[in-house]
Amino acid sequence: MERKDEAEEAKSKVSVIETWLRKHRLLYVGATRHPFIHSIRDGSVDVSSFKRWLEQDYIFVRAFVPFVATVLLKAWKESFDATDLDVILSGMASLNDEFAWFNKEASKWGVSLTNVAPQKANLDYCRFLESLMSSEVEYTVAITAFWAIETVYQDSFAHCLEDGSNTPEELRDTCQRWGNDGFGRYCHALQSIAEHHLEKASDDVRKRTEAAVLDVLEYEVAFWNMSQGDT
Template sequence: MSFIDEQDRRYAPLWSRIREHPFLLETRDGTLDPETFATWMRQDYLFVEAAIPFIGALLPKAPVEHWAPLSGVIGALEKELHLFEERAARVGVELRGAPPAFACHAYVQFLLSTAAHASYPVAWTVLYAAERAYHDSWVVVRDGIDPDSPWTPFVENWAGGEFASYVGWLGGELETLAREASPGERERMSEAYRLTLLYELAFWEMAHGAEGWPGTDDDLARTAGGPRWNPDPEAATEGAWSNLADHARKATGEVDHD
């Protein structure tokens, strides 16, 4: 059995909880409170911002053949930020200035601490599980959403073929890393997989229930979320993952030749 199949069997109840989350089902059915969706947008925007230094911190550990694709991931994440900005402007949501919710802050610290302290295979496991969870979640939304929904561009981004191809490439590389890993390292990878799924679930829970921090002063919860962008409004907001999809095809081809 492949490493990923093994994990998916082990954590099947977590996957079910993610895929059946009311946030996703209500987004799909068009019944979600727009302010709830706005909460998710603000928090996920902060998360995507922090994902960029996470990827950057992986580079010193990465094999040289991962440098180009990981650089591509950073570019794709920047385009995702533009997608958020464009959608937010369209529906009149103020994206910036929200303090990170606890689940968002905790997940970001997990990513950054993993990048700094964990091995490359463990960190890669986190990257795969996070992206895979996004793909699977938005596939749930795709199957039934009104094509005219303002959230359809998010569906197209994460449930689309380019992102699927990128996740497939991440999975293939994860299998290679797992094959080369010792039993102890595989167990640490499995634990990272579990924690990532827990954080993914906690993120939907937070967005749906708007959980907060102790204390009430939002200003106190405000933290440095990572570098701020000066987005170019002219930049394309669609096809964020197209360059990665190209790379994935090439990389898969190269792997086949080995």
């Protein structure tokens, strides 16, 4: 009987991440329902904005790879659950495919990915990623930031594929890249890992993790703004 009560309580308990998403709803919605995403979804997107996003995101993803490598290293050192390594490694593998995808997409749009100058919002975001790569940053902070970064893209692009969307055919591949169900399951797996570590974390680590998630959301909004030319 007591066991059953505990199980029921665990089921109804609001997780740490869910609490933050409720508390920072406006910012989360700002990052995942940005006007740039709305413009893809309703078909009014400006082609030059899309091309700018493509060029800048390629630069971001190049900086994202070493960040993910440090998350993998921290998982190996700080987590005793083999699932963590499996999930992070699957994320790295999909980043490898992502580079091939960027090259294919760039030639489709007549964009050159070499010699592109990173814009300020991108540089700021890459610098933030670099700060998270430090060995001083705990695994809990890094894995939760990783979850947030991936989830913003998943949630944003999945929105462009929902029933009722008017996403142009030539942009559907981009939306599928991050909005597909498999990527959604991967984000959920990252969330479970992050939750597991947040449950055990000290108040101080939790506070710093929450701050890192908020930073991610703000950098994502700035990144979409930059894509639209609003910097």
